[in-house]
Amino acid sequence: MPDFSDAPSKVEVTQLLKAWGTGDDKALDRLTPVVQQELHRLAHRCMSRERPGHTLQTTALVNEVYLRLVDVNAVEWQDRAHFFAISARMMRRILTDFARSRNYQKRGAGAVQVSFDEALVVTPEKDGDIMALDEALTEFAVLYPRQSQVVELRFFGGLEVKETAEALKISPETVKRDWRFAKAWLRRALSDETIGNANEDATEDTNDDDSDEPRKESA
């Protein structure tokens, strides 16, 4: 974890983002540890929240991270859209790299379990899935550039429909349609690749400490 005093300030993060957006690759090296630190902080929060009966206020959490990272006030209103696009792209890069690095670590570290509760949630929980999603999204973008941007902004950037519409200058309806289509497309792309893993997950639910809990939700 970077030393606090060395960590870029919000204003710097905003500037770094801008710099990265204009092609300064080094800016990402400075941004990565900041995002990772937030990630770990968030992980800690997740650990506290992953209990039945505590619905995740995901947008609030992610927004909070953004607020902590970035001096949104310093961003001029007119380039907010641009700013969101860059932020989302940054998140995508950093998180995919992060997932990739962990995936390598993990291969040496043995099998992974997924608890029953988590298996119920169809979401790319495993490190590999963020990587796979990134790859699928790149593929998707070839044919559906706008639709892939919707995914980038929403999934990686954590934006709401309304914000996404604003950032892409399209209607919220279009965002919703694109989103629905992209979900189906990406899910299909991922399921083709990850059938084996999914089965593995279902059988590996053993002594996780959540497993004896009553489950109310049927998602």
Added chain:
Amino acid sequence: MDERDAERELERARRLEQLYHSALEHPEAERTTFVAAECGADSALRQELESLLAHDKADSFIEEPALEVAARMVAQQRRRSGDDSGGVVLGQTVSHYRILEKLGGGGMGVVYKARDTRLGRLVALKFLPEDFAADPTAIVRFQREARAASSLNHRNICTIYDIGEEAGRAFIAMEYLDGQTLKHLIESGPLPTGRLLPLAIQITEALEAAHAQGIIHRDVKPANIFVTARGQVKVLDFGLAKVSPHRQIVATGPTGPRFSDAGSREQLTSPGMALGTVAYMSPEQARGEELDIRTDLFSLGAVFYEMATGHRAFDGNTAAIVFDAILNRDPLSISNLDPNLPEGLAHIMAKALEKDRKDRYQSATEILDDLKAIAAGRRARVARALSNRKLWLAAIATLAILAVVAVAFSIHQRRLHQLSEQDTLVLADFSNSTGDPVFDDTLKQAISVQLAQSPFLNILSDAKTRATLRLMAKPPGTKLTPDLARDVCQRAAAKAYISGSIASLGSEYVIGVDAINCETGDALAQEQVTAANKEQVLKALGGATTKLRSRLGESLASIQKFDTPLGEDTTSSLEAVKFLSLGRKAQQEKGGDAAVPYFKHAIALDPNFAAAYAALGTTYFNLREPALANENLKKAFELRDRVSDRERYWFSAYYYHLVIGDLDKAVETYQLWAEDYPHDNVPRGNLGQIYGFLGQYDTGVTELLEDLRLNPDTVAGYNNLMSHYTALNRLEEAKAAYQRAKARNLDAPFLHWNLYGIAFLQKDAAEMQRQATWAAGKPQGENMLLSAQSDTEAYAGHLDRARELTRQAMQSAAQNDQQETVGQWQMNAALREAEFGNTTRARQQIEEVLAKSPNRDMQILGALALARIGDSARAEQMADDLAKQFPQDTVVNRYWLPTIRAANEINRKNPAKAIDALAISVPYELGNPSPQAEIGAYLYPAYIRGQSYLLLQDGEKAEGEFQKFLTHPGITVNCPLGALAHLQLGRAYTLMHDPAKARAAYDDFFGLWKDADADVPALKQAKAEYAELQ
């Protein structure tokens, strides 16, 4: 790829997407037909479309942001990596506890022996199981229970020193005990009655004390009862069983196993739970019913039973068998197991172990009475067996009891007055586990307002907190966790810190506010409230804070007098409070300009939020934007009925002081404020400044010294102190004031502006240059010092250089977007041109400034400058206008308007009228009347009065006026009027027919202007006059 291929593929992709959406518009049953019809022979397209449609699901796939997905991944990984110890390693320091050795582990967590590195004592550090860390409400409940338990102060209850959380692991620091648990003690067999009774009495006394405070143990068992080497009982883990986050399987009843929701019903056990815990449960606990103190009495009976017999009252190989025994079977008769057991003891156990709690003992006291009766009976028998020769021992025992009572009394006294008036509190940041960022900072801000109303409590100021953090090598914005707050508290020699928390519990919010003695870690006062919803949070917090004040020892009268509830009058918008606090933070960390947008946003959220207007106004004032400052301060004043008393003083005083300029009222308000809130430095500091305006520098110094005693970190205080000492010609003290500020790591441009002035007075050109160099490139400092340098040049008659420096000062201020400051420097130059006789240039500059920033000070100085260039009509009109605009303004009405009108009378050749007009200004003429501008316009009334006397041919009286410039160099400093005063003195001496003195005075002036620009009209005229003297 061929371009045409690519085009075709894109076209196909578009078609696929269109079909996908169209298909979805059809009811599911018709889709196949639709797809078949649309795709026709294109089977590849059809397959693809169908597979896509098959993957259309409204589920959570990618609905969670990636950041969160990744975070969950990390969380899972951490949980699985067997990180169950929470990473606790021997030798490691957790919070301020160094882990020494593992003492044991159990259902309620692992216990380590540790050393409190601050207080040097040994503690037992108990880490709650990982499950706790994973459930925020469990942590809250745990903390609530631990706090409750920590309030228990009983010799037979293990003291809880500290409740903390580090790296997500909740822990409690407890009294470290040397001995063993009752569980170990009875493993080797039943205890003889003589051993059993004193232990049983102590255990029961512990429960009695806890029950008296409404605390139920819920897990009374031998493993939770510690017996020290000296035979003293210490009961552990009060109330903690309640807060286990597990959802528990409840006993098998006729309908089979049932589940019980955490929180809504009492906890029982999970399958993995040790049988050791199950065995002491009461029947109602086994059934998962609501519990009262009687559950503990049943468990106590079970413990006694085991102590007496060496066997568990209810035993079995599985939890189900044990439950069955608890619910349905009586334990083996004690008398059968041990016929020697006193009859009374068997009776106590039987009554404690009644299945129906109505038949049981109803209180620990009842058990205690019975136990004591048995003990007394035994003692009586023993006593009879002995002689009476030991009666004196009883006397000693009585004395000992009296001593204990005395100690208890003194403890009681101390608790009544937890804090004394001199004690300072540190406010920690709220710990917000709701996940809703709106509570970050907001609640601290809110509680700070609420506590600040109290004249009794003294909150460590933000500035002091920052200064302390600096000493600790922490960045000023560091989040003040309770631990850090404790450090700050200790370093700042404060008494206690306030730590607050908010957590959500379902749709409700649980708010806790604790005051903790930072020396001992003891809780001085604790409050916990719930708010039904978000909107109620501020109000609930307000209520809790008021109670806390009372618990901390503030009198009811004081609380009633100074208690404006939060969330009703001040603002009900949490968001607005949040932005206010964000603004304050930005102000501290990045300066005023960074804070402005936050304050504005707070106002947008709640247009009646007085505190936000006040904050914005004050910030503008400090940014030298008086018009904007006034507008907002006025609004805050208008909303003053909606604020707390302290805020009312604040807003009113600022309004009188800065907006309408009624200094008499301002002084009165500040004095009242200082009386009601003797710990507040602000009224002192501002009184100090006002006395400076009024020319009462000595009185000002007294107030400022008090200001700085109360808060040695107010940089404005040092600034004003330096100015006042300089005005009093006490230059070394002025410099010492700077050193004091420097020693506290405080710095600000105006301190250097003062140092520059002092160096000027001491003719230390190198030092002047050093100060100018210091300011170069500093947004606030540069323009200020450039303008000061321009005055220095003008003082020496270097008008060209002065003009250039003024230009640079204006440019520098403009770059910093300080428009009103730009005008200020330009007006300063205009006035100088006017005095030097450059009428046209002066007029041009005056007009420019008045067009751009016609604030109060610019109108004043503009009118004066116009009068000085002979435009009496316009000056008069502006003066009348000022009188109308600022009817209550002390400085305008008693200093400036007389000066402007006198200048006009001089223009009209009515010197006698000029002197009359100036009469009212006499008490104020030594003052620094330009509160919002560092402008060289001091001693003007004296200067104009002197000129009037010259016109009246009264050389002596004129000399008296101009002499003031020589006796008060610290007031005029490098103001060019100070140089011109020598010339005027020459004229006075001429009138006095003292050519020698006149020549000397002219020589002084020419000395100062030895290499002045030759074309300055004032210089030409002086030379002509001097020639006539020859």
